[in-house]
Amino acid sequence: MSSTNRREFGYMGHIRLCNRHDMTQFRPWWIGDALVGYLRPRFAGRLLEFGNVFSQGPGGGVRVHPALASFSDRTEAVAAVLDILWAGGEAGRQREEYYGVVTTIGAPPLMAIDRGAVTHFGVISGGFHLNGIVRGHDRDHMWVARRAKTKSTYPDMLDNMVAGGHPIGLTAQENLRKECFEEAGIPTSLADQAVAVGISSYTMEVDEGLRRHAFFIYDLDVPSEFRPQPVDGEVAEFNLMAVDQVAAIVRQGQAFKFNCNLVLIDYFVRTGMITPDDADYFRIVTGLHPALP
Numbered sequence: 001m002s003s004t005n006r007r008e009f010g011y012m013g014h015i016r017l018c019n020r021h022d023m024t025q026f027r028p029w030w031i032g033d034a035l036v037g038y039l040r041p042r043f044a045g046r047l048l049e050f051g052n053v054f055s056q057g058p059g060g061g062v063r064v065h066p067a068l069a070s071f072s073d074r075t076e077a078v079a080a081v082l083d084i085l086w087a088g089g090e091a092g093r094q095r096e097e098y099y100g101v102v103t104t105i106g107a108p109p110l111m112a113i114d115r116g117a118v119t120h121f122g123v124i125s126g127g128f129h130l131n132g133i134v135r136g137h138d139r140d141h142m143w144v145a146r147r148a149k150t151k152s153t154y155p156d157m158l159d160n161m162v163a164g165g166h167p168i169g170l171t172a173q174e175n176l177r178k179e180c181f182e183e184a185g186i187p188t189s190l191a192d193q194a195v196a197v198g199i200s201s202y203t204m205e206v207d208e209g210l211r212r213h214a215f216f217i218y219d220l221d222v223p224s225e226f227r228p229q230p231v232d233g234e235v236a237e238f239n240l241m242a243v244d245q246v247a248a249i250v251r252q253g254q255a256f257k258f259n260c261n262l263v264l265i266d267y268f269v270r271t272g273m274i275t276p277d278d279a280d281y282f283r284i285v286t287g288l289h290p291a292l293p
Contacts, residue, residue, distance in 0.1 A: 009253045011268075012280050014261035015287035021089035023293055028061035029121055031074065031110045035178070036101050038122030038210045046090065053077045064111075064149055074111035092116045092208055097127055098116070100168040105199075105214045106290075112168050114143070123208035123290060125165060127160075127262040128176060130194055130218040132161030132184075132228065133243075140243045140271075143228055148236045148259065158237055158249070158256040160263055161220070161228060162186065172196075172216060184228035184234055186220075194218040197270065198263045200288045212292045247273060262288055 027044040029037035037049070044062045047054040057063030068074045075098075085091040095116040100109025105126050119127050132143035145159040164179035166172070176194060180186035201214040222228075228238045249255050250264050266288050268274045274284060 005187070006187065010251060010280075011261075011265050011274065011284055014254075014258070014265065015202075015284065018204050018258060018262060019287070019290060020201035020209060021203050025205070026122060026210055026285065028057065030057040030061060031064040032066070033104050034110060036103060036110060036123060038212075039120070040209055043091075044118060046085070047081070047165065048055070049251075050081050050084075053081050063132070071111055072107070075113070078111065078113060082114060086116075091120050098168050099163070099165065109168060113169070113182075115165060119209045119211050121205060122212060124214065125211045126214055127165040127254065128163065128172065128179075128216040128218060128222055129160045129260065130162040130176070130180070131263065131267055132220050132222045134222050134224055134240060136224055141240050142243050142246050143184075143222060144239050144241050144246065145228075145235045146237050146239070148230075148234055151234060154257045156236070158260070159235070160260050161222075163215075163260070163263075176218065182232045183230070185231050185240075186226075186228065190222075190226065194220040200259075200265060200266055201290055201292055202259065202262065203290065203292055204258075213259065214292060215259075217266055219267075242272070243267075243271075290293045 027041055028035050029039050039062060047062050048056065052060050053065055055065050064074055069075050082091055085126035086094050093116050094114055096113040097115045099115050099118055101111045101113050101123050102109050105124060113121060113123060118141040134141040145161055147154055147157050147159050149156045153291060162180050162183045164175060166175050177188050177191045180191035196216055197219050198217045199214055200217060205209040230236065245262060247268055250261050263285060271283060274281065
């Protein structure tokens, strides 16, 4: 397989897409001396209008007001500001699921913030994606989800078997079990057989702000007799595809939700479908794990 075919989107096309950003277009967001996010200048200026919650920070940025010294004080004060911004359509939409605001994945959270505002604040978000693999055929197959047409984000696009963000208060294993059942009807006994095989990351500039995302990658060997079933309505259907067919779809365009391609490319590298003979091998492997700003 080659990622250098100019008639195809190519593996590197997906990596470049996910890491397209210009940090000069953002201002730092601080909690005390901890850099926790990045803001569009206009959004930073809007936050400074709430002087009891935000103050001027280093580097032309914004700092949570020093008087808000505890986790709960910061969380409640920022949530009150967001209620005002949401009412005016200035910060996306409320999701009523909370993420921890951290300096890096694995660090203790300094506050919690609604998932709907994460990109506006440029907060590092975590999560996971799971490859569902069926072996024993003439070639390996993979369960591919198709997102529901009613999804507010990326409707009707292809997706990994299971994926989800990481809300505050759950361990990685608890989140894996929850999403496996909710999205695909996978029982805990099977979900617990998933193997963590790595992590991927990207920084992507979008209209709302900055996506800084790092997610765990799992492989799950799915018994041939098991068929995933949509449970919570986020997935329309699951289809079993040969892995080389999945690879062709990734190379040729953007049928998969953008970050799912990183997970699949990682799988192709780990299983030898992309080899060191590929001219882009070094750029592909390193491009899957860039440091987050």
